[in-house]
Amino acid sequence: MMEKNREQVYTHFHPDEHRFVDKAAEWIARAEQHMVKLTDFLDPRQAFILSTLANRSMDIHIRFDGGHEQSERKRAFVAPEYRALDKEDMGISLISVTSLDNQLKDLDHGDYMGSILALGMKREKVGDIYVTDQGCQFIVASEVADYMRLNLQQVHRVHVQTQQLTIDQLQVSPTRLEEMTLSVASLRLDGIVSDVYHLSRAKILIPIKAGRCKLNWKQEEDPSKPLKSGDVVSLQGFGRFQVLEVEGVTKKGRYRLRIGKYA
Structure with a gap:
């Protein structure tokens, strides 16, 4: 990737993602030169980055496979556009x-x-x-x-x-979620994470600002980031949870949330 193009691409991604952006760009460049690449398992955010960069090229295509259609983590086979991928060994x-x-x-x-x-x-x-x-x-x-x-x-x-x-x-088991209901003053990331893990707001700010929190598999360092239904939050060392539903607002103006903690 040329330096000017690299800087333009970087603006769309978190600085901590730039190293993976470089790797993905190299896989794509090699595929444009008639080489193939079978990646390790990618999380949904990495798969999104690879797909986004691949869409800039008309000469390559990608197959993702993680064992079944709803897999979260998948390997990617990056290849020239003319190569059929349906029979490739995904390893x-x-x-x-x-x-x-x-x-x-x-x-x-x-x-x-x-x-x-x-x-x-x-x-x-x-x-x-x-x-x-x-x-x-x-x-x-x-x-x-x-x-x-x-x-x-x-x-x-x-x-x-x-x-x-x-x-x-493969027997795909339903994801185990321990459901809980919260009443929160706002939909801020730090407040909800604090309540889910029973930690003070001050203690939650440290890992968030240190880059140890991910929102939908993307690093999130803004404690005030508002959450919405469907968001998946992970905090290094504590686990992961999903905002299952924002059920509404109480008479006192607090938000009722249904949370699912991954077992």
Whole structure:
């Protein structure tokens, strides 16, 4: 990307996203030169950035795949426009995690993710994780599937069995949300995050201003940013929640919200 064009593109994205913008632009430039790129798993924001940059070129196209249509995290295959993508190997494998005596029913997404990353696995190599009372299934890059199957032997002190399955054996479990109702003075980000995690407004400001909060997978450092129905907020070290509904305003002028915390 030429320096002038780079600066123009940068204006549309947060400074912390510029490094990924550069990578995505390089993948696109190579595809324009008849090369292909299979990326690691991208979150929805990264997929949006890649798609936005790709739309500036008539000579390339992209296929996204994360195991099923509603996947949150997906790999991308970036290729010249003339190349058919429907039969490309997207490098996606499915791992099943179970235990002998059903000790996994109380574990959540964070427990599995923590055990996976503890094996030295990069987050970018892992797709979506589907938790059930019997264990979980998770999507992983095929190049590390054998390593995961052989080395993931324990999750939160529970010994587990792992098995590699075919993608058509994926059982998509509904997202677990712990619902709660809030009454807030405004729809400001800091106020709602404060109430969801039972922290003071002062303590919430620190991680937000330090860039540890994401709104719809985009870093958000403005504590006064108003939230709306459907917004997904994540705070590093605390988890993630979604604003399910802004139900209305009370007689005292406070907003009633329905929140779903990801289990």
